[in-house]
Amino acid sequence: MRSRLILAAGALAIAGPVHALHPSPLVEAEWLNEQLGSDNLVVLDVSSSIDDGGDRDAFEAARIPGSRYSSYTDAGWRETRDDVPGLMPDVDDLEALIGGLGIDNEDTVVVVAGGTGPTDFGSATRVYWTFKALGHDEVAILNGGFAGWQQQGFEVASGAPEAPEATDFSGRLQAHLLARTDEVEAARAAGEPLVDARPEGFYTGETQSPATRVPGTIPAAVNLPHDGALVARNGAHYLEPERLNANIDALGLDREAPTVAFCNTGHWAASGWFQLSEIGGLENTTMYDGSMAAWTRDDSRPIQLAGRGTTTVGELLD
Numbered sequence: 639m640r641s642r643l644i645l646a647a648g649a650l651a652i653a654g655p656v657h658a659l660h661p662s663p664l665v666e667a668e669w670l671n672e673q674l675g676s677d678n679l680v681v682l683d684v685s686s687s688i689d690d691g692g693d694r695d696a697f698e699a700a701r702i703p704g705s706r707y708s709s710y711t712d713a714g715w716r717e718t719r720d721d722v723p724g725l726m727p728d729v730d731d732l733e734a735l736i737g738g739l740g741i742d743n744e745d746t747v748v749v750v751a752g753g754t755g756p757t758d759f760g761s762a763t764r765v766y767w768t769f770k771a772l773g774h775d776e777v778a779i780l781n782g783g784f785a786g787w788q789q790q791g792f793e794v795a796s797g798a799p800e801a802p803e804a805t806d807f808s809g810r811l812q813a814h815l816l817a818r819t820d821e822v823e824a825a826r827a828a829g830e831p832l833v834d835a836r837p838e839g840f841y842t843g844e845t846q847s848p849a850t851r852v853p854g855t856i857p858a859a860v861n862l863p864h865d866g867a868l869v870a871r872n873g874a875h876y877l878e879p880e881r882l883n884a885n886i887d888a889l890g891l892d893r894e895a896p897t898v899a900f901c902n903t904g905h906w907a908a909s910g911w912f913q914l915s916e917i918g919g920l921e922n923t924t925m926y927d928g929s930m931a932a933w934t935r936d937d938s939r940p941i942q943l944a945g946r947g948t949t950t951v952g953e954l955l956d
Contacts, residue, residue, distance in 0.1 A: 659746040661778040663766070663916035664877060667787045670748055670780055674704060680741050681705035683750045684765050685784060686712070691752025691761070692784070702750060702787055703795040706739055706802055710751075710761035715768060716904070722932045723849055724903030726816060729809050732772060736809075740802025746776040753783020753874040756865035757906070764908035766916075767925055771816055772809030779912070786874035815911075817898050817926040819933060822856070831897040832859040833889075835910025840902065842944035847902035851934040852954040854941040856900070860889050864901070864909040879917050886918045893920050900926040900933075 659673060673679055683705045685691035697707045708715075714735050717727045726732075741747060747769060751762035762779045769777040780787065788794060817825070826832060834855050839845035841861040846853035855861075867882035868875050891897065897920050899910035904927035911925040926932075933939055937952030 658744075658776055660776070661746065661748070663778055663912070664781050664879070665748060665778045666781055667790050667792055670702070670787075671792050673748075674702075676746075678745045680739075680745045680747045681750060681780075682739065682741070682747050682765070683707045683784065684710040684715070684761050685750070685752035685754075685758070686710045686761060688761055689752060689755025689758035691754045691758040698796065698798050700784075700788065700794050700796055701799070702784065703793055704799075705750065705795075706799070708735070708739055710765060715765055716927075720935075722903075722928050722935065724905060724927060724929070724931065726768065726771065726904075726927050729772065729811055732768060733807050733809050736769075736772075737807035738804050740805055742805045742807055743774065746778075747774070748778050748780055750780045750787075751783040753780075753785030753787070755875055756868040756909075758783065759868055759875060759877065760864060760905045760909040763912035764905055767815065767908045767911055771812050773812055774807075774809065782871075782874040782876045786876060789872045789874050815924055817900075817924040819926075819928055821924075822898055822900070822926050822933070823939075825896065825898050826856060826858060829858075831891055831895055832856050833891070833897060833899045833910055833914065834859045834861050835864040835899055835901045835906045836861075837863050837865065843942075843946075844944070847930065849903050849931040852941055852951050854943040854949075854954070855930070856933060857940050857942040857948045859900075859942070860891070862886065862889060862910060862914070864906040864913070867913065877913070877917070882913050882917055886914070886920075891918075891920065893918070895920075895922065897923040898926055899923060900929040902929055903931050904929050 686709050716724045749762045749765045752758045834841045843853040899907045901907040914920040915923040934951050
């Protein structure tokens with residue numbers, strides 16, 4: 639945490655608070671509006687074409703004052719390796735990406751998605767998770783995204799912002815937040831909870847993502863759709879914690895048990911992880927970034943389909 643000697647109350651009022659803000663994981667527009675101008679606060683807009691959330695042109699036309707832009711889909715927050723999309727890039731690459739945005743380890747980052755849909759919300763959660771996975775805990779998500787900010791009548795800026803000055807950002811991988819395929823296999827063998835964050839059709843196998851080789855889910859997984867607690871109000875999508883916790887309780891999940899969230903490519907899974915870990919209180923939750931795209935690469939891995947039971951990837955391909 640940065641420290642600075644402020645010699646006069648007037649100077650403090652001008653400079654704003656210099657301490658870490660320690661926000662809750664999900665903050666409201668009113669809170670963010672009160673914090674704008676605070677030292678070490680970075681508002682990071684990650685909206686993209688997902689759910690028509692916008693792009694750089696849209697950001698320059700209307701944005702939260704002082705915010706910075708980094709496209710979730712185009713800037714390098716995820717990558718494809720060995721034909722598996724959506725994987726976490728190397729720490730070095732993420733350090734360069736984040737430092738290039740003028741964000742250092744002293745900053746509190748508020749991640750802002752477009753607020754235009756449940757999948758768009760996943761963009762914010764994946765970037766949030768990435769900061770956490772790098773050991774940076776001073777991070778939050780704006781509930782309702784930019785759409786919520788705008789429809790609530792808070793100030794909007796326009797025009798091309800000044801490019802931030804690059805700085806150094808240092809990350810250290812928090813391995814307990816990232817599940818690899820072998821760890822998911824071990825979790826399944828141990829009977830630990832696996833949570834499929836995809837909509838029900840993917841979970842039952844009625845719908846298949848082009849990123850996966852076969853439909854279906856990991857046997858014994860339960861379904862907590864990523865969009866189940868997101869509600870549209872006045873054109874913006876908000877996460878409702880009470881609705882979420884009711885959905886978690888309905889599944890009978892043990893909040894103390896090690897839990898893995900997954901989806902197709904680690905996008906909806908990040909939303910599932912955020913909802914379980916940061917809002918639902920399942921603090922021992924990890925995210926499988928490879929998800930079903932990685933799981934189905936091996937013909938011998940088990941797959942569960944509604945109405946068919948447990949089979950394997952290879953048998954489904956025959």
